[in-house]
Amino acid sequence: MERGYWIRSKPVYTALLWNDKATAHAVLAEGEGGLAVLKLFQQALPEQPITVFYSPAGADKDYLPALQAAVDADLRVFETTADLMAAWASYLAEARMGLRIYTTGIEKFMWDVAETAASFGILNQDVMKELTGSLARSVYCVHCKSLTHEVTSNIATCGGCGRKLFVRDHFSRRMGAYMGLMVDAENPGEVPQIEEIYP
Amino acid sequence: MSLAFKQETFRDDYTFRNSPEAIRRFPFPFPEDQYMYSVNIEPHTAGPKGAVTEFTLDVDEHYVAECRDKAITLEQDPGRCAVLPHMMDAEWDFLEFTMESLARDYPEQFSLSKNGKAWTWVNRPLGIEQSFVFGDAATLPMGPFEYMGRQVQGDFVLLDQREDTLFADAGIVTSQADWSLAFNVGMSWNEWHGPVPQVTKLGVMDRALKFLMSLQQANPVRRLNWTMTINPRLDTSPENYPLWGGDRNKVTAENAGELAHLRVELQTLFRMPRSNAIVFSIRCYLISMQEMATYPRWAKRFHRVLRDLHPDLVEYKGITKYQQAVLAWLSRFDDGADIGTGTQPE
Numbered sequence: 001m002e003r004g005y006w007i008r009s010k011p012v013y014t015a016l017l018w019n020d021k022a023t024a025h026a027v028l029a030e031g032e033g034g035l036a037v038l039k040l041f042q043q044a045l046p047e048q049p050i051t052v053f054y055s056p057a058g059a060d061k062d063y064l065p066a067l068q069a070a071v072d073a074d075l076r077v078f079e080t081t082a083d084l085m086a087a088w089a090s091y092l093a094e095a096r097m098g099l100r101i102y103t104t105g106i107e108k109f110m111w112d113v114a115e116t117a118a119s120f121g122i123l124n125q126d127v128m129k130e131l132t133g134s135l136a137r138s139v140y141c142v143h144c145k146s147l148t149h150e151v152t153s154n155i156a157t158c159g160g161c162g163r164k165l166f167v168r169d170h171f172s173r174r175m176g177a178y179m180g181l182m183v184d185a186e187n188p189g190e191v192p193q194i195e196e197i198y199p
Numbered sequence: 200m201s202l203a204f205k206q207e208t209f210r211d212d213y214t215f216r217n218s219p220e221a222i223r224r225f226p227f228p229f230p231e232d233q234y235m236y237s238v239n240i241e242p243h244t245a246g247p248k249g250a251v252t253e254f255t256l257d258v259d260e261h262y263v264a265e266c267r268d269k270a271i272t273l274e275q276d277p278g279r280c281a282v283l284p285h286m287m288d289a290e291w292d293f294l295e296f297t298m299e300s301l302a303r304d305y306p307e308q309f310s311l312s313k314n315g316k317a318w319t320w321v322n323r324p325l326g327i328e329q330s331f332v333f334g335d336a337a338t339l340p341m342g343p344f345e346y347m348g349r350q351v352q353g354d355f356v357l358l359d360q361r362e363d364t365l366f367a368d369a370g371i372v373t374s375q376a377d378w379s380l381a382f383n384v385g386m387s388w389n390e391w392h393g394p395v396p397q398v399t400k401l402g403v404m405d406r407a408l409k410f411l412m413s414l415q416q417a418n419p420v421r422r423l424n425w426t427m428t429i430n431p432r433l434d435t436s437p438e439n440y441p442l443w444g445g446d447r448n449k450v451t452a453e454n455a456g457e458l459a460h461l462r463v464e465l466q467t468l469f470r471m472p473r474s475n476a477i478v479f480s481i482r483c484y485l486i487s488m489q490e491m492a493t494y495p496r497w498a499k500r501f502h503r504v505l506r507d508l509h510p511d512l513v514e515y516k517g518i519t520k521y522q523q524a525v526l527a528w529l530s531r532f533d534d535g536a537d538i539g540t541g542t543q544p545e
Binding site for chain 2 (some may be wrong): 145
């Protein structure tokens, strides 16, 4: 394929920006996403109530002291991401129209946040996302249908069937995962050099 | 054409063949010596008698064998049929649309009788008679979409229209050119067409989307798409890529006539009345190089198209490994003569 060939299902993530046409704001962050939350709180703050959900899991630095100092809002801290997701689901059950959602962290975290929101009828396009921490991918094995998380290389070993999967740029928002296709199906045993390209 | 249904297979021993009548009506997709993607959409109006476009849905000599192959694929992988929960109205639209079309166009093979909501469907080629209550899924052996999806040749995707785009929110897909329904279900138009090369630059997908968003109930449309497949295999899915991918290594200049097939998709799109969904029908027609070459004009044409195909398309269609072997096999038919425009066989 020529240079510039790009699969349009691969999401483009931008920097978080407040949207003040809102009734309330929810910010959800994991790990290195703490830094993106700090950047968000350096912008002019919206008038509406803000709730921040943060789990330090996977962070390289301890952002908690800075967050506690800078976040002039309802800051809720969770030891694990699972606790955060459970709290997020209960929050959504009480939420009203006009809630703006911001999420930051690794890709799997952001799409888990979006999926929980989707189960309350909130569209993906209404969840603002900023990728932080790692380019690690979740990979869906098209052959055995299992998901392998935190893949950092061009070729992944499927956690379900053990096949070597080529990680395509084709991304499913519903699964929050990239497609993995057996790399040596046509020529068994011929596996290209494995390279860490999603550190 | 006559409807004498053939006993044949699309896997293992691959006994699929086209009769001379089926070759003559093959939807050959190349009006010119060069090929590139375009918005080649036209009204799905009734074509000439015997053509694959004569009726709304085409039933041909491969009907029974294709429905059997579909049943095998679904038994091995039930995920080839997927329906998101909000698509129930569209499922009933699909059932009504397919039953009415088949019963109207092929009255000897299919019939539908209605007494209010109590309907009886008869499919003679497959030996099915089913009474059910329209709108009550519990009166059918499975969901309405899968029920009729199993009784029509080809793949079907139901497109839901919202957020200024189309979402592939249901599908029954067993004869696909290497795309995964299980992965793609729920995707928007641009996400699902993401992997197709060159089209972004050409603006093809954006224009096609704009056109389809305003599709009207009474005015279905169609287009042809194509690729190549080694052996007459309907199920060239990514799921089963380990089963068929290696066949690409087997093609030589000697056997290309038998092994290499042109795979043409007749894609038709119909707007549904209740759900406002679009039924996207992707019907696959296969023809071996040997069968195609019974009309030398087609062999010449395809030789030129394949020889000059854009390298991105050669790669995307998975032809790279055997392109030269097929060209070598076809070259004997190509004297270089000008054959004009048009897809006609002679």
